Amino acid sequence: METKIYNSQAEIDTSKLRAWVEIDLSKFKHNIEVIKELLHDDVQIVGVVKANAYGHGDVVVAKYFESLGIKYFAVACIEEAIKLREGGIKGDIIILGWTPSCQKDDLIKYDLCQTLANEAYAEELSKLPGTVRGYVKLNTGMNRLGEPKEHMDLIEKIYTLDNIKVEGIFSHLSRSDSKLEADIVFTKQQIANFDYVINKLKADGFELGNVHLQNSYGIVTYRDLHYDLARPGIILYGVPSDPLDDTLDNLPNGMKFEAPLSLRCKVAMVKDVTPGQSVGYGNNFTATETIKVATVTIGYADGLSRLVSKKDMKVLVNGKYARQIGNVCMDQMMIDVSGIDVKEGDTVTLIGQDGDNYLSVNQISLLSNTITNETLSVIGERVKRVYHL
Numbered sequence: 001m002e003t004k005i006y007n008s009q010a011e012i013d014t015s016k017l018r019a020w021v022e023i024d025l026s027k028f029k030h031n032i033e034v035i036k037e038l039l040h041d042d043v044q045i046v047g048v049v050k051a052n053a054y055g056h057g058d059v060v061v062a063k064y065f066e067s068l069g070i071k072y073f074a075v076a077c078i079e080e081a082i083k084l085r086e087g088g089i090k091g092d093i094i095i096l097g098w099t100p101s102c103q104k105d106d107l108i109k110y111d112l113c114q115t116l117a118n119e120a121y122a123e124e125l126s127k128l129p130g131t132v133r134g135y136v137k138l139n140t141g142m143n144r145l146g147e148p149k150e151h152m153d154l155i156e157k158i159y160t161l162d163n164i165k166v167e168g169i170f171s172h173l174s175r176s177d178s179k180l181e182a183d184i185v186f187t188k189q190q191i192a193n194f195d196y197v198i199n200k201l202k203a204d205g206f207e208l209g210n211v212h213l214q215n216s217y218g219i220v221t222y223r224d225l226h227y228d229l230a231r232p233g234i235i236l237y238g239v240p241s242d243p244l245d246d247t248l249d250n251l252p253n254g255m256k257f258e259a260p261l262s263l264r265c266k267v268a269m270v271k272d273v274t275p276g277q278s279v280g281y282g283n284n285f286t287a288t289e290t291i292k293v294a295t296v297t298i299g300y301a302d303g304l305s306r307l308v309s310k311k312d313m314k315v316l317v318n319g320k321y322a323r324q325i326g327n328v329c330m331d332q333m334m335i336d337v338s339g340i341d342v343k344e345g346d347t348v349t350l351i352g353q354d355g356d357n358y359l360s361v362n363q364i365s366l367l368s369n370t371i372t373n374e375t376l377s378v379i380g381e382r383v384k385r386v387y388h389l
Contacts (some may be wrong), residue, residue: 003060006388014347019265022352022385023056024111025064025205027260031238032068034255038219040226046212047092048233049084051377056237056261057385059087066091072210074231078103078112085110092167094135104128112168117145119154134158135168135209140193141186142174149193152200155352159206168210168228169198177217177230177241182211191225197218220247237261237292237370243362259360261376262352263383264299267317268332279334280326284310291338294322299331303379304350305368313347319355322348322356 006012011021035045047070053061062073062084071091075081078099082246085093094113102123106112108130116122116134125132136158139146147155159166171194175183194213201208212229219230234241238259240248248257273293279285292318300306306328313324315335322335335348347354351361365375 002055003385003387004214004312005060006386007047007329009388012386012388014264015385017139017264017384017386018380019263019302020386021266021379022262023061023385023387024258024260024262024389025061025387026389027060027238027258028064028236030069031236031257031260032065032070034257035230035232035235037217037253037255038223038251039214039230040229043227044072044131045070046072046074047227047236048074048075048179050080050096050230050233052080053238054234054373055376055379057387059084059089060385060387062089063087065170072229078106078179081112082106082110084097085112101125101128101180104130104132109352115145116158116164116166118147119151119158122158122161122164126163128163131163132166133165136166138169138171138194138197140171140173140190142172142190144172144174146171147169149197150225152197155197155200156204156206166209168212169208170210170212170229170231171200173213173215173218173222176221177247179247185220186234191222199287203360209314216241217247220251231339234373237376239361239376242369243360243365243372259351261361263298263350263379264352265296267342267347267348268297269344270296270297270342272311278326281329282327285326285334292342293325294335294337294341294342295332296335297332298348298350298383299329299333301330302379302383304328304333305364305370305375305378307369311367314359314363315350316352316357316359317342317346317358342347351360 049058049062074094074096076097081093081095096115099305105265113133115137117137135148142148176187211229212227214230216233216235238257273287274290275287277287301334309327314321317340320340322337325336326334361372365372
């Protein structure tokens, strides 16, 4: 069934929704335009839509990217890749992670591009019948996947293997978001290691295919780099990785990324809690005065980390700030709505705009002691995705 895309936020019917995210697709278009301004004109974008497009809904987001001219996509695993292909995505789909060699038939059937994590894995795929498309992965210093530059003989061997069509070669920058001098030096060494391999392969007469290195912060911070493709991840979704990082606030020419996602739920019940009464599991909040408490329809099973409990996390109700109290439950949590005109069924905003006030994903990430990538990507399946232009 085709997902409905509303023409505006005002058209969305939330009457049957318990907890949901609203995705403003037009902000993706804006973010892609910003990314293009940061890249050389001939560089093509790989839309990274792994982890359900960082919680935004992979098939719908990828289809929208495709409508904007994006021809390449990246996912983490074969299951994500097949979902995209069965969802109608026509462009190249690169699997960034490992796929069991016994699934080579599926790689071929769905016309997927498999990351070749090292020579031994590539050789394993090569021995099985049928030609699979692949991207050579280089280990330039992260020590996750890939062959290092010291293994030039193995890297070159991958290009000669039977039953593998090498579509390109890439690596990943692991500290490009850091402003620390040691990390800048490390990143520059990663770039040098990558370029060494690329130049050696060219000198030895190999056809490399698509070359790519820049991830989100490689695009933002190392703008002089110039390869065939670039792989924006978190910046497509309009937020910094580190919630305290201000790099995205200092783009050239006043450019800004915009966050497409809002996270909302409903008020299920409103009640008065008198002095001495506790709220929630474990007696972790006791009222010292009479307060008005709302129970709202979201919990840690929806992807809201229990680590935000008892830290006065802000939410918005009817345009006004309220605070979370007690422990976040599996399916619900409680908020102090004293002084706010609120009733059952009202909308509660955890991320996004309500009236004149806005809450970014950074708040939840900070209180959870994590990065925004995780906060977004763990938003649960039972949280409905709703899309508008």
